[in-house]
Structure formats: C-alpha cells, structure tokens
Amino acid sequence: VFTGCSHQGRTEDKETDTVNSGKVTAEVPQEERADEDAQGSIELSGMLQVDGKSENSESESVSTSDENQNAVLVENGGTLTMTEGKLTKSGDTSSADESNYYGVNAVFVTTAGSESSISKSEITSAAEGANAVFATGKGALIHADNVKVSTSGNSSKGIYATYGGQVKAENIEITTSGTRCSPVAAERGSGSVSVQGGTVRSTGASSPCIYAAGTISAEKLEGTADASQILMIEGSNTVTLRGCDLSGSGEYGVMLYQSSPDSTGEGTSRLNTEDTKLTATMEGPMFFVTNTEANVILKNTELKYKGDVLVKVSGNNINSWGTPGSNGGNLTLTAVDQKLKGRIICDEISTVNLKLKEGSTFSGSINSDNKGKYIKVSLMEDAKWKLTGDTYVNVLKNVEQSCSNIESEGYNIYYDSTDSANSW
Numbered sequence: 001v002f003t004g005c006s007h008q009g010r011t012e013d014k015e016t017d018t019v020n021s022g023k024v025t026a027e028v029p030q031e032e033r034a035d036e037d038a039q040g041s042i043e044l045s046g047m048l049q050v051d052g053k054s055e056n057s058e059s060e061s062v063s064t065s066d067e068n069q070n071a072v073l074v075e076n077g078g079t080l081t082m083t084e085g086k087l088t089k090s091g092d093t094s095s096a097d098e099s100n101y102y103g104v105n106a107v108f109v110t111t112a113g114s115e116s117s118i119s120k121s122e123i124t125s126a127a128e129g130a131n132a133v134f135a136t137g138k139g140a141l142i143h144a145d146n147v148k149v150s151t152s153g154n155s156s157k158g159i160y161a162t163y164g165g166q167v168k169a170e171n172i173e174i175t176t177s178g179t180r181c182s183p184v185a186a187e188r189g190s191g192s193v194s195v196q197g198g199t200v201r202s203t204g205a206s207s208p209c210i211y212a213a214g215t216i217s218a219e220k221l222e223g224t225a226d227a228s229q230i231l232m233i234e235g236s237n238t239v240t241l242r243g244c245d246l247s248g249s250g251e252y253g254v255m256l257y258q259s260s261p262d263s264t265g266e267g268t269s270r271l272n273t274e275d276t277k278l279t280a281t282m283e284g285p286m287f288f289v290t291n292t293e294a295n296v297i298l299k300n301t302e303l304k305y306k307g308d309v310l311v312k313v314s315g316n317n318i319n320s321w322g323t324p325g326s327n328g329g330n331l332t333l334t335a336v337d338q339k340l341k342g343r344i345i346c347d348e349i350s351t352v353n354l355k356l357k358e359g360s361t362f363s364g365s366i367n368s369d370n371k372g373k374y375i376k377v378s379l380m381e382d383a384k385w386k387l388t389g390d391t392y393v394n395v396l397k398n399v400e401q402s403c404s405n406i407e408s409e410g411y412n413i414y415y416d417s418t419d420s421a422n423s424w
Contacts, residue, residue: 039102039137040095040097040098040101040102040104041098042068042094042095042098042102042104044070044073044075044102044103044104044109044111045068045069045070045073046064046069046070046071046072046073046109047062047063047064047069047070047071047072048060048062048071048072048073049072049073049075050072050073050074050075050078050079050080050114050116051075051076051078052075052076052077052078053078053079054078054079054080055078055079055080055081056080056081056082057080057081057082057083057085058082058083058084059083059084059085060082060085060086061085061086061087061088062085062086062087062088063087063088063089064088064089064090064091065089065090065091066091067091067092067093067094067105068091068093068094068095068098068104068105069091069105070089070103070104070105070106070107070108070109071087071088071089071107071108072085072087072107072108072109072116073103073109073110073111074109074110074111074114074115074116075110075111075112075114076111076113076114077113077114078114079114079115079116080110080116080117081116081117082116082117082118082119082121083118083119083120083121084119084120084121085118085121085122086121086122087107087108087121087122087123087124088107088123088124088125088126089105089106089107089123089124089125089126089127089130090125090126090127090130091105091127091130092105092127092128092129092130092153093105093127093128093129093130093155095129096128096129096155098129099128099129099130099131099155100129100155100187101136101162101163101187101188102136102162103131103134103136103162104129105127105128105129105130105131106125106129106130106131106132106133106134106160107123107124107125107130107131107132107133107134108123108132108133108134108142109134109135109136110134110135110136110140110141110142110165111136111137111140111165112136112137112138112139112140112163112164112165113137113138113139113140114139114140114141115140115141115142115143116141116142116143117142117143117144117145118133118142118143118144118145118147119143119144119145119146119147120145120146120147121146121147121148122147122148122149122150123147123148123149123150124149124150124151125150125151125152125153125156126151126152126153127153127156128153128154128155128156128178129153129154129155129156130151130153130156131151131155131156131157131158131160132149132151132156132157132158132159132160132174133147133149133158133159133160133167133169134160134161134162134165135160135161135162135165135166135167135191136161136162136163136165136191137162137163137164137165138163138164138165138190139164140161140164140165140166141165141166141167141168142159142165142166142167142168143168143169144159144167144168144169144170144172145169145170145171146170146171146172147169147172147173148172148173148174149172149173149174149175149183150174150175150176151175151176151177151178151181152176152177152178153178153181154178154179154180154181154204155178155179155180155181156176156178156181157176157180157181157182157183157184157185157211158172158174158176158181158182158183158184158185158200159172159174159183159184159185159193159195160185160186160187160191160193161185161186161187161191161192161193161214162186162187162188162190162191162214163188163190163191164190164191165191165192166191166192166193166194167192167193167194168193168194169193169194169195169196169198170195170196170197170198171196171197171198172195172197172198172199172200173198173199173200174198174199174200174201175200175201175202175203176201176202176203176204176207177202177203177204178204178207179204179205179206179207180204180205180206180207181202181204181207182202182207182208182209182210182211183200183201183202183207183209183210183223184200184209184210184211184216184218184221184223185210185211185212185213185214185216186211186212186213186214186215186216186237187211187213187214188213188214189213189214189235189236189237190214191213191214191215192214192215192216193214193215193216193217194216194217194218195216195217195218195219195221196219196220197219197220197221198220198221198222199221199222199223200221200222200223200224201223201224201225201226202224202225202226202227202228203226203227204227204228205227205228206228207225207227207228208225208228208229208230208231208232208248208250208255209223209224209225209230209231209246209247209248210223210230210231210232210239210246211231211232211234212231212232212233212234212237212238212239213234213235213237214237215237215238215239216238216239216240217239217240217241217242218239218240218241218242218244219241219242219243219244220242220243220244221241221244221245221246222244222245222246223244223245223246223247224246224247224248225246225247225248225249225250226249227249227250228248228249228250229248229250229251229252229253229254229255230246230247230248230250230253230254230278230279230280231246231248231254231255231271232254232255232256232257233254233255233256233257233269233270233271233294234257234258234259234269235258235259235260235267235269235292236267236268236269237267237269237270238269238270238271238272239270239271239272240271240272240273241271241272241273241274241276242273242274242275242276243274243275243276244273244276244277245276245277245279246276246277246278246279247278247279247280247281248279248280248281249280249281249282250280250282250284251282251284252280252282252284252285252286252287252288252312253278253279253280253282253284253285253286253287253288253303253305254271254278254280254286254287254288255287255288255289255290256269256271256287256288256289256290256292256294256296256329256331257269257288257289257290257291257292257316257321257329258290258291258292258321258322259291259319259321260291260321260322261320261321261322261323267292267293268292268293268294268295269289269292269293269294269295270294270295270296271294271295271296271297272296272297272299273297273298273299273301274299274300274301275299275300275301276301276302277301277302277304278301278302278303278304279304279305280304280305280306281306282306283306283307284307284309284312285305285307285309285310285311285312285345286303286305286309286310286311286342287310287311287312287331287333288311288312288313288314289311289312289313289314289329289330289331289350290313290314290315290316290318290321290322290327290328290329291315291316291321291322291327291328291329292329292330293329293330294329294330294331294332295331295332295334296331296332296333296334297334297336298333298334298335298336298338298340299335299336299337299338300336300337300338301338302339303339303340303341305342307342308342308343309342309343309344309345310340310341310342310343310344310364311331311333311342311343311344311345311352312345312346313328313329313330313331313344313345313346313347313350313351313352313372314328314329314345314346314347314349314350315327315328315329315347315349315350325349326349327349328347328348328349328350328351328373329350329351330350330351331350331351331352331353332353332355333352333353333354333355334355334357335354335355335356335357335360335362335383336357336358336360337358337359337360338360338361339360339361340356340360340361340362340363340364341362341363341364342363342364343364343365343366343368343388343389344364344365344366344367345367345368345369346366346367346371346372346373346375347371347372347373348371348372348373349373350372350373351372351373351374351375351376352366352367352372352374352375352376353375353376353378354366354375354376354377354378355378355380356377356378356379356380356383356384356385357380357381357383358380358381358382358383359381359382359383360383360384361383361384361385361386362383362384362385362386363385363386363388364386364387364388364389365387365388365389365390365391365411366391366392366393367391367392367393368389368390368391368392370392370414372392374394375392375393375394375395376393376394376395376396376397376421377391377393377395377396377397378397378398379397379398379399379400379405379406380399381399382405383405384405384406384407385405385406385407386406386407386409387406387407387408387409387411387412387413388409388411389411390411390412390413390414391411391412391413391414392413392414392415393413393414393415393416394415394416394419395415395416395419395421395422396413396415396422397421397424401424
C-alpha cells in the first residue's frame with residue numbers, strides 16, 4: 001500500500017557530512033604527482049633492451065638488482081615477443097614520480113611507439129617503485145597472456161599504463177603486498193588497461209583490485225583487496241566490468257572521487273558493471289562519491305556489503321580533496337535489471353539522481369534526514385520501490401502514476417510541490 005506523497009520545506013540547520021581524515025588515500029598521493037609530461041628526467045635502461053628493432057626471446061631469464069634499471073625495456077619503435085620468460089627485479093627506485101609515471105625501475109617496460117608481447121612467463125619484483133608490466137607513452141602497447149606476477153615493494157603495481165600506453169592482458173595471475181600496489185591500474189588519464197580472465201590479490205593498504213585514473217575494462221576477472229577498497233575511480237575516468245567477481249576490505253566498497261584541490265574536480269567518474277559481483281567486507285557504504293561528478297550504471301550486478309548504507313554522496317576532509325564546504329559529489333545512479341537495498345545518504349552540498357529501469361527493485365530510503373542539496377528519483381519500465389524509511393526528494397517521476405509500484409511500509413515520500421517536474 002502506498003500511503004501517498006506530501007511536501008515539506010527543507011531545513012536550514014544542516015551539518016556537513018564528511019569522512020574521516022587519513023583512512024583513505026589516493027593510490028598515488030597528490031603531493032607526489034609530477035608535471036603533466038610524457039617523459040621523465042631519468043633515462044630508462046634495461047638489462048634486456050630492445051631499441052628500435054624487432055627481437056624474440058624464448059625461455060630466457062633476465063634479472064637486475066641495479067637502482068632504476070628495468071629488466072626488459074622496449075623503446076624507440078622496437079618490438080619484442082617474449083615467451084616462457086622469467087624476470088626478476090630488486091634494487092629500489094631513486095624517484096617515486098619517475099617510477100609511478102614513466103617506467104623507471106619497472107620490470108617489463110614498453111615506451112611510446114613500441115609494441116611487445118609476453119606470454120607463459122613469470123615476473124617477480126621485490127623493490128620500491130618496481131611496477132611489473134608497464135606501458136607508457138602514446139602508442140606503447142603490451143600484450144600479456146598467461147603471465148604470473150608477484151610484487152612485494154611499495155608503489156609496485158601489477159599491470160599498469162600511463163600517458164597513452166595500453167596493456168591488453170589475458171589469463172593473468174597477480175599478487176601484490178606493498179602499499180599503493182593495485183594489481184590493475186591506469187594513471188594520468190590517457191593510460192588504458194583491458195583484462196580478459198584471471199585472478200588478482202592485494203594485501204597492502206591503498207591497493208584496490210582496480211585503480212583507475214585512466215580507462216580500465218575487465219571481463220571474467222576475480223580479485224580480492226585484503227586491506228583496501230574493491231576499486232577506486234579518480235576524476236574523469238572509466239571502469240567497465242563484465243562477469244567479474246571482486247571483493248575489498250577498505251573503509252568503502254567502491255570510491256569515485258577527485259583528489260584535485262579544486263572543488264568538484266573535473267569531468268565525470270564512470271562505472272559500468274554487468275553480470276558482476278561486488279563484495280565489501282567492512283561496515284562502510286558500498287559506494288562513496290566525493291568531490292566529483294559520477295555516473296554509475298549497474299546491470300544485473302550482485303552487491304554484498306555489511307551495514308545498511310548503499311550509497312554515500314558527500315563532501316570530505318581527506319588530503320585536500322576539494323574545498324571543504326563545496327567538495328560534495330553529484331551522482332547519477334542507473335539500475336537496469338538490478339536489485340538495490342539500503343540507505344542512500346546525501347549531504348547539503350551533494351546531489352543524487354536515481355534511475356530505476358527495466359524491472360529493477362529498490363528496498364531502501366533516500367535522504368531520510370532531509371539534508372541533500374538536490375534529489376531526483378525516476379521509476380521506469382516495471383521498476384519497484386519498497387520504502388524502509390521516510391524519503392525526501394526534490395523530484396519524483398514515475399511511469400506508473402498510480403504509484404502502485406511503490407510499497408510504503410508505513411513511510412512517506414516528501415517532495416517539492418513547487419517544482420514543475422512534479423506537476424503530475
């Protein structure tokens with residue numbers, strides 16, 4: 001039974017909803033970022049170096065313990081095909097920036113205009129700033145197939161792309177144990193990584209299964225982050241998941257954010273999931289959006305999490321992410337053939353636009369404390385909503401104008417009767 005809608009003025013005595021400082025950090029802290037440049041100041045060098053030519057490597061072991069040196073480097077339009085290789089790296093980096101963005105001290109590196117493939121191989125790094133598989137620069141492309149990766153130093157990711165580099169991986173196995181060591185990562189906006197099948201695991205802090213400050217797609221990937229979020233998307237970047245099973249134990253399940261000090265950052269963070277399972281083992285919200293525009297599309301995705309908060313959209317006081325008081329989030333959440341459950345909470349500097357489509361169901365409440373800056377809910381294509389608490393919205397749109405698809409359970413939806421979108 002739907003008890004009906006009413007309208008109520010919004011209160012002015014609102015408190016900013018912020019997150020605890022220090023508990024969540026970007027995978028690479030803002031203060032470590034270098035200028036936007038596709039080439040660092042340290043010249044790359046490799047124990048096995050393919051410079052502007054084409055080479056094959058079969059059943060070869062390559063090891064280096066020198067500071068800043070790569071085990072394998074492909075550059076200047078070179079090509080390399082490596083099979084059944086065994087690569088090992090020790091010896092720390094001398095520069096976190098150079099390692100994070102330009103491939104210094106990484107194990108297997110391919111730079112701008114060069115292409116490589118590595119298959120049926122093992123890569124082990126035990127050093128600071130020793131990323132395993134790294135494509136950097138426009139036109140850099142790495143194919144990785146049946147590669148087993150293990151990293152144990154800090155800032156040592158599994159597969160990684162920056163500045164227009166691409167990594168295309170199949171059937172990978174990655175484990176990392178250091179801090180800021182996401183198994184799958186893209187950085188500097190234009191890096192891209194695609195994964196088809198495999199397993200990943202991280203045990204260190206600030207090491208989500210997937211970290212996207214670039215573009216990442218994954219299909220049939222299984223992963224666990226023992227001490228971090230499931231995934232993090234920073235700024236105007238995109239993650240697409242199909243048939244994946246990922247879990248995390250961070251303060252939040254999934255974070256969409258902008259670490260820029262500018263309020264609300266730039267662009268839109270995007271997450272698209274289909275036929276996927278996401279599991280958060282901690283009590284925090286399943287999704288947290290702050291200091292960014294965010295667009296999340298969930299299709300037939302299983303969400304498992306503790307607590308009762310599905311989504312939190314709010315400002316923050318983390319690492320100077322935006323200006324407190326104006327660093328809220330703006331989330332559009334679209335559910336397609338999707339089950340949603342829990343509370344959606346929003347502070348006075350944030351907005352939520354919830355779209356329930358194609359048979360989706362939602363059991364929960366939205367903005368129950370009446371703090372949100374702007375809330376819009378749309379029910380379309382046989383969608384249903386079961387209230388678990390009073391809900392305050394600016395706009396309610398419903399293809400079923402009798403509202404028979406809303407079960408009130410004794411609660412009310414309060415809306416803005418002066419908004420023309422509610423004229424129905």
